[in-house]
Amino acid sequence: MIEWLSHLQLPHEKTIMILRGDILLIGYGNPGRLDDGLGPAFASAAEKLGLKHVAVESCYQLAVEHAEMVSRHDVVVFVDADIGGPEPFHFRRLEPKVDADFSTHRMMPETILGLAHNLFGATTIGYSLGIRGYQFDDFGESISSQARTNLNAAFEFLETALQSTGHEVC
Amino acid sequence: MVTTKDKTRRIVISPVTRVEGHGKVSILLDEENNVQQARLHIVEFRGFERFIQGRPYWEMPVAVQRLCGICPVSHHLCAAKAVDRLVGGEQLTPTAEKMRRLMHYGQIFQSHVLHFFHLCSPDLLFGFDADPKIRNVIGVAAKYPDLAKQGIFMRKYGQEVIRLTAGKKIHGTGAIPGGINKNLSIEERDELLADLDQMIAWSLGAVKIARDYTMDHIEIAKLFGSFESNHLSIVRGDGAMDLYDGGLRAIDRDGKKIFDQVDNQDYLSYIAEEVRDWSYMKFPFIKSIGPENGWYRVGPLARINTCDFIDTPEAESARKEFMAVTQGKPNHMTLAYHWARMIEVLHAIEKIAELLHDPDLQGTDLVVRGDRRDEGVGILEAPRGTLFHHYRINKDDQVTMCNLIVSTTSNNEPMNRAVQRVAQDHLSGKPEISEAMLNHVEVAIRAYDPCLSCATHAMGQMPLSVILVDANGEIIDEKTKQ
Structure with missing residues (x-):
């Protein structure tokens, strides 16, 4: 079990990030809708790192069964495009929630975390990494240049944090 | 809920929840709260x-x-x-x-x-x-x-x-x-x-x-x-x-x-x-x-x-x-x-x-x-x-x-028939329309497990029209989105 505690100065807030044990990254969004593909693009880059103890999932949307996947990890980081948040990204701790409204095409990370805790008895710690995007209203598989810059910044941030824990690059 | 000039009322359930994609149901009531018309509208297009x-x-x-x-x-x-x-x-x-x-x-x-x-x-x-x-x-x-x-x-x-x-x-x-x-x-x-x-x-x-x-x-x-x-x-x-x-x-x-x-x-x-x-x-x-x-x-x-x-x-x-x-x-x-x-x-x-x-x-x-x-x-x-x-x-x-x-x-026509039937059976004549009554309409749609994001047709072929009809069949309002 790897344990690591660090204080990281983020663009807009000071967050304590605890990374220990098995980590799950879930990058979600629709790559066919421009900057909405930031989450999957992040997941794709993270997968190429080949970090031991870091599992990567890429999907279009969060679904209830992700709760089971989350429950099998010590830490989960939900990576999504952020339509109006701070630049270049936000990173914040998530509190589990179980009273959210449910829709198959919009499930919140807090709800997934809540279901993992309540249904599967997990103690998984959750974080949200929201990368600021700008173009969502058209079709296309490209990411805008500003969003790409934000993606790189977010990736550099998390890559540094993950590698600081002693995870090795295969 | 919208009350129109001749006192017919239109109820809109939008979006319909717990189906795949987005839909909209409109229900037209007369002065006695009887359902005149109920429809499932599709508000996405596929192209x-x-x-x-x-x-x-x-x-x-x-x-x-x-x-x-x-x-x-x-x-x-x-x-x-x-x-x-x-x-x-x-x-x-x-x-x-x-x-x-x-x-x-x-x-x-x-x-x-x-x-x-x-x-x-x-x-x-x-x-x-x-x-x-x-x-x-x-x-x-x-x-x-x-x-x-x-x-x-x-x-x-x-x-x-x-x-x-x-x-x-x-x-x-x-x-x-x-x-x-x-x-x-x-x-x-x-x-x-x-x-x-x-x-x-x-x-x-x-x-x-x-x-x-x-x-x-x-x-x-x-x-x-x-x-x-x-x-x-x-x-x-x-x-x-x-x-x-x-x-x-x-x-x-x-x-x-x-x-x-x-x-x-x-x-x-x-x-x-x-x-x-x-x-x-x-x-x-x-x-x-x-x-x-x-x-x-x-x-x-x-x-x-x-x-x-x-x-x-x-x-x-x-x-x-x-x-x-x-x-x-x-x-x-x-x-x-x-x-x-x-x-x-x-x-x-x-x-x-x-x-x-x-x-x-x-x-x-x-x-x-x-x-x-x-x-x-x-x-x-x-x-x-x-x-x-x-x-x-x-x-x-x-x-x-x-x-x-x-x-x-x-299943488009059947879903519309189901909506019409449920609206008439569960909403007609009621002085107040509750969320539970409206859910009855959604239950009928949900039984078909519709995937509305799949089901819409080519862009430009069919503009979306919203039509409000009174009890006499007269169009009292119409909005068209190209």
Whole structure:
């Protein structure tokens, strides 16, 4: 079990990030809708790192069964495009929630975390990494240049944090 | 709720929740609060038939999956079947056909499970008029945790079947023109066999839940959103349920065959589509009967009604019990869709078991080719009903015409009838319209498991009109969105 505690100065807030044990990254969004593909693009880059103890999932949307996947990890980081948040990204701790409204095409990370805790008895710690995007209203598989810059910044941030824990690059 | 000048009132439920995609229902009430009209509107458009023109045909099995994040496997396989025709490869090798069937039954299994356990179970377990704060999957997880977990593990199993046959859980690439790009290794087979018995046991349990619910509420089910209709599906040559391949069969409200074993390539001689100015979705109908009475239902209920038998023992036993409720005649109860859907879950897992024990899945002859054609049609039974893909290509292998009839489109008229019936039965004459009453309308739609994101048609062909009509049939307001 790897344990690591660090204080990281983020663009807009000071967050304590605890990374220990098995980590799950879930990058979600629709790559066919421009900057909405930031989450999957992040997941794709993270997968190429080949970090031991870091599992990567890429999907279009969060679904209830992700709760089971989350429950099998010590830490989960939900990576999504952020339509109006701070630049270049936000990173914040998530509190589990179980009273959210449910829709198959919009499930919140807090709800997934809540279901993992309540249904599967997990103690998984959750974080949200929201990368600021700008173009969502058209079709296309490209990411805008500003969003790409934000993606790189977010990736550099998390890559540094993950590698600081002693995870090795295969 | 909007009150108009002549005191008719329009209620809008937007968006309809716990369905795939977005829809809108409008209900027109008169001064006595009687329902004058109720409609399900589709507020998305797809435009896919246009986007796809000019693309090379071999892209279709992968490209059309972008239609939908919920049922991409069905579009993948249906497009592949149509493209098989284009390359003259419709007579697949045993390995290719069985791999595709395994993928398809995995899709049926996981899609039906998602719908039953996560979308409709809150209505069945808590009641249509329960507090909406608990009438959702979160509420199910809190009160019935074992059931919620069961749904999650069953869906996960279906998705694993898809991953191992298509390469990915979403937007896989397994089916290619004339075949498949991989077989199933012994290790992959054993991975799926490990949980098979549990899946069969849970599927039997799911049939019992749906059966018991329907029989315990049979008097309600007979009336709730119900109406007599034609039914359509493909069936195998001997009349067995076959979700992957077969000839088209349509039956009337009494079970009499309207047509049978229609060649898939000839579907346009039997099916036509009507356009109405208030919905992006077309209204398909049986040509020989016409649009007024030729509309039909598709999906689990229709498939159980149209087939002569199911070729897996447990599902066949369940089908016989289902058909006994209506003395062997077609079952027209909208709420019976849930029971029929769970019979198909059982059938799907039985077929998966059968296929996993078939050594053809480890074969290495994966692709066939024949004489090229410039037109191809693929039809299969997607989770929500009969799915049609039709392509024409030019000498440069580019798609020049694409026509898709998705399951939800075929169920367009039936869903509207169900909405109208429920609105009249549960909303008419009531001084106050509660959330619970409106949920009754949604329950009727949800029984069809509509996938609205799949079901809308080409951009620019049909502008969206919102029309407000008073009790005398006069249009008092109209807004059109191009």
